[in-house]
Amino acid sequence: MVLRVFSLIVREISYSQLLTHLMEKRIGQETPLTVKQKPKDFIPIADDGFQFPFGGEAACRPIDNGWYVALGLGEGRYSSSDIKKHLGEDWNLKGKNDCGESIFAIANGKVILAGYEGGCWGNVVIIRHQLPTGEQHESFYGHLGALSVSAGDEVKRGDVLATSLCSNCICGDPVPCHLHFEIREEGCPDWGNAGPGYEVDNRGRVLPSQFIDYYKTQACFGVFLQD
Numbered sequence: 001m002v003l004r005v006f007s008l009i010v011r012e013i014s015y016s017q018l019l020t021h022l023m024e025k026r027i028g029q030e031t032p033l034t035v036k037q038k039p040k041d042f043i044p045i046a047d048d049g050f051q052f053p054f055g056g057e058a059a060c061r062p063i064d065n066g067w068y069v070a071l072g073l074g075e076g077r078y079s080s081s082d083i084k085k086h087l088g089e090d091w092n093l094k095g096k097n098d099c100g101e102s103i104f105a106i107a108n109g110k111v112i113l114a115g116y117e118g119g120c121w122g123n124v125v126i127i128r129h130q131l132p133t134g135e136q137h138e139s140f141y142g143h144l145g146a147l148s149v150s151a152g153d154e155v156k157r158g159d160v161l162a163t164s165l166c167s168n169c170i171c172g173d174p175v176p177c178h179l180h181f182e183i184r185e186e187g188c189p190d191w192g193n194a195g196p197g198y199e200v201d202n203r204g205r206v207l208p209s210q211f212i213d214y215y216k217t218q219a220c221f222g223v224f225l226q227d
């Protein structure tokens with residue numbers, strides 16, 4: 001009897017050891033599967049919605065919080081041969097020096113370009129965003145000063161991209177500090193590049209304020225443009 005009980009206990013211990021062993025083996029086998037490599041072209045989903053590229057209350061409602069559009073999308077600039085249209089919105093801060101203003105990511109995404117793009121642009125940032133539908137857009141921020149991000153960074157809505165605006169950008173004449181801001185659709189000929197700022201057609205640009213209003217983050221419900 002004693003022997004039988006002892007034998008049962010030994011079997012019980014062996015069985016539990018076997019189970020432990022199997023579980024460890026299983027866990028050991030599954031561990032590498034859980035470390036998934038992100039594909040190089042991975043673009044984070046903008047599942048937190050969109051905001052304006054400014055801080056504080058201006059993130060939801062730039063108008064009435066100091067900012068205004070000095071030059072809108074599609075407004076003309078006359079040259080000797082043709083009329084070129086503005087490819088984004090120029091945002092200025094009313095009655096203040098804009099040069100020390102920080103600029104923020106409008107939604108989750110990946111930094112495609114961050115750096116100096118010549119005297120007229122100064123520093124620029126391009127972020128690529130993916131909507132939950134899989135559709136992609138780019139936000140482009142021109143005439144920036146000191147940058148806080150690098151190409152390849154994944155950013156969240158509201159992350160700081162730059163801590164100042166360009167105070168000495170030269171486009172023929174020196175440009176006073178302001179943000180040149182574009183939103184582009186897939187197929188835009190300047191996808192992934194700074195682009196010309198003005199062109200004879202709107203080249204795959206959408207109206208930034210309207211786009212942000214449509215896809216606004218829940219944090220801006222009730223305080224947004226038309227609300």
Ligand SMILES: [Zn+2]
Pocket residue numbers: 071086088089090179180181197
């Ligand atoms: Zn502009």
